[in-house]
Amino acid sequence: MIRSVxxxxxxxxxxxxxxxxxxxxxxxxxxxxxxxxxNDSQFPSxxxxxxxxxxxxxxxxxxxxxxxxxxxxxxxxWVSTKIAFWVTLGSVALGxxxxxxxxxxxxxxxxxxxxLMLLPLVIPGVILGVSILVFYSxxxxxxxxxxxFELDVFRPGMTLVVMGQVTFITTLATLxxxxxLRKFDPQLEEAALNLGATPLVAWxxxxxxxxxxxxxxxxxxxxxxxxxxxNTTVMLTGSDTPLTVALFNxxxxxxxxxxxxxxxxxxxxxxxxxxxxxxxxxGDQ
Amino acid sequence: MKSSASRLxxxxxxxxxxxxxxxxxxxxxxxxxxxxxxxxESWDTLAWGxxxxxxxxxxxxxxxxxxxxxxxxxxxxxxxxxxxxPVAWYIAKMARGRSKGILFLACLIPxxxxxxxxxxxxxxxxxxxxxxxxxxxxxGWADGPVExxxxxxxxxxxxxxxxxxFMVVPLVTTLDGMDENLVExxxxxxxxxxxxxxxxxxxxxxxxxxxxxxxVFMLTLGSYLTPVLMGGKDSAWFTEQIFTQFITRFxxxxxxxxxxxxxxxxxxxxxxxxxxxxxxxxxxxx
Numbered sequence: 321m322i323r324s325v326x327x328x329x330x331x332x333x334x335x336x337x338x339x340x341x342x343x344x345x346x347x348x349x350x351x352x353x354x355x356x357x358x359n360d361s362q363f364p365s366x367x368x369x370x371x372x373x374x375x376x377x378x379x380x381x382x383x384x385x386x387x388x389x390x391x392x393x394x395x396x397x398w399v400s401t402k403i404a405f406w407v408t409l410g411s412v413a414l415g416x417x418x419x420x421x422x423x424x425x426x427x428x429x430x431x432x433x434x435x436l437m438l439l440p441l442v443i444p445g446v447i448l449g450v451s452i453l454v455f456y457s458x459x460x461x462x463x464x465x466x467x468x469f470e471l472d473v474f475r476p477g478m479t480l481v482v483m484g485q486v487t488f489i490t491t492l493a494t495l496x497x498x499x500x501l502r503k504f505d506p507q508l509e510e511a512a513l514n515l516g517a518t519p520l521v522a523w524x525x526x527x528x529x530x531x532x533x534x535x536x537x538x539x540x541x542x543x544x545x546x547x548x549x550x551n552t553t554v555m556l557t558g559s560d561t562p563l564t565v566a567l568f569n570x571x572x573x574x575x576x577x578x579x580x581x582x583x584x585x586x587x588x589x590x591x592x593x594x595x596x597x598x599x600x601x602x603g604d605q
Numbered sequence: 606m607k608s609s610a611s612r613l614x615x616x617x618x619x620x621x622x623x624x625x626x627x628x629x630x631x632x633x634x635x636x637x638x639x640x641x642x643x644x645x646e647s648w649d650t651l652a653w654g655x656x657x658x659x660x661x662x663x664x665x666x667x668x669x670x671x672x673x674x675x676x677x678x679x680x681x682x683x684x685x686x687x688x689x690x691p692v693a694w695y696i697a698k699m700a701r702g703r704s705k706g707i708l709f710l711a712c713l714i715p716x717x718x719x720x721x722x723x724x725x726x727x728x729x730x731x732x733x734x735x736x737x738x739x740x741x742x743x744x745g746w747a748d749g750p751v752e753x754x755x756x757x758x759x760x761x762x763x764x765x766x767x768x769x770x771f772m773v774v775p776l777v778t779t780l781d782g783m784d785e786n787l788v789e790x791x792x793x794x795x796x797x798x799x800x801x802x803x804x805x806x807x808x809x810x811x812x813x814x815x816x817x818x819x820x821v822f823m824l825t826l827g828s829y830l831t832p833v834l835m836g837g838k839d840s841a842w843f844t845e846q847i848f849t850q851f852i853t854r855f856x857x858x859x860x861x862x863x864x865x866x867x868x869x870x871x872x873x874x875x876x877x878x879x880x881x882x883x884x885x886x887x888x889x890x891x
Contacts, residue, residue, distance in 0.1 A: 581752070
């Protein structure tokens with residue numbers, strides 16, 4: 321199976337065929353989604369009726385509403401962006417603090433707390449959403465019933481979605497930033513201290529710049545994860561639906577090429593973000 | 606002085622962590638557990654009881670879906686491992702130079718799209734008016750439209766697709782670190798393909814296999830989109846029932862009980878996987 325071990329021609333051929341099939345399997349759903357975003361037909365299916373940009377640009381006058389004129393989808397896009405912004409801010413900030421806590425300090429019970437930190441990764445997303453819904457929305461209900469006081473922030477809506485997503489994205493951000501901090505040579509910081517820097521100055525001029533690439537990576541990842549999350553979000557969303565939930569609701573009613581247009585748009589944006597992270601990583605080495 | 610300063614910084618760093626883990630993870634889950642044991646007697650009185658759990662065991666619809674979801678998730682995980690292993694082996698041990706990086710990247714690209722987009726792509730391919738159906742008819746292999754969506758096979762195709770990344774990456778990472786001489790030594794000592802695979806390669810790749818399997822199993826068990834959109838009327842998924850209880854029926858007590866059961870199932874399976882393979886959560890996840 322390794323190059324130096326003799327194999328039969330037949331085995332090689334089968335292996336190659338398998339690999340080709342695999343990559344076709346991998347590419348096909350995305351490819352068809354992208355292609356049908358430009359099909360001049362009411363449905364994303366064959367036959368091909370020619371190329372059109374209607375699913376992006378049509379203004380509704382001919383019975384077609386493209387993505388850029390579809391207020392429902394644009395609003396959902398905006399809601400998702402706001403959520404992703406707050407989630408990124410919260411989870412990356414927490415991730416930085418956690419990374420320093422677990423990589424640089426020694427304290428009793430650290431091992432146990434580290435395991436607690438990993439916990440959100442092994443809880444299904446739906447359950448994370450449900451538990452937050454039960455606790456916070458339930459508390460709001462109780463408060464309203466007992467004291468007639470409305471705690472609207474804890475009703476399903478943006479705050480709860482942000483809280484639900486921060487719960488597990490923080491763990492991922494911690495792992496990304498912690499991995500980089502582990503490779504940092506503490507002597508660099510000590511050198512800064514010896515040269516007269518205060519701990520705070522040393523942190524901001526030596527350690528933080530070292531961490532920046534991983535923080536940037538964590539930001540890109542957190543933003544993408546938040547934007548694409550469905551399982552946790554769907555349990556916590558109120559009247560302002562984020563994009564994934566809006567798309568899901570549309571998809572249940574039936575599909576139109578507008579959904580393909582949104583899908584392609586999403587792929588392009590996340591592809592771009594991923595490229596930026598990769599380039600950053602490469603430039604860094 | 607020094608120790609009080611370091612104690613202060615410890616607490617400064619520990620506080621955000623504790624707030625996060627207590628307020629967003631521990632307390633909500635405790636409350637979910639508590640609510641699952643509450644029985645609504647009238648609109649404003651509650652009592653403690655096991656009614657929700659009794660419902661689960663007496664209503665065959667609940668526990669059948671539960672078992673079905675568990676079994677199908679296990680099967681999906683196993684299938685994902687089978688599909689991913691040869692690809693990971695090729696990338697880690699046979700591809701060289703640029704092609705290695707390109708193939709690895711090709712495995713990652715589909716996951717820049719969200720689960721919803723991937724599932725949607727599969728729907729365009731598999732449904733009655735979809736691409737496969739059109740191609741079959743064009744080739745003359747089918748007389749009319751063929752519905753390939755809304756059955757268990759479709760669900761599994763979609764779930765395996767969703768899990769691949771989380772299997773390929775850890776497998777490539779562990780296989781990359783394996784010394785090829787080990788494999789050659791295995792053959793030199795007279796082992797066949799099967800023996801070398803069983804005695805040398807699999808034990809070496811075990812950490813990657815376990816971490817891949819745990820993540821894929823977890824994601825599959827907790828997935829909602831793919832089974833709901835690609836499954837038919839008979840292919841219910843457990844998360845769908847939780848969703849129905851909470852959002853459609855507003856029966857939070859029952860929903861919480863089902864949620865606790867799903868959490869117990871996933872925790873037990875993850876724990877079993879770690880125990881049986883002798884791995885630790887820290888090694889696998891962190």
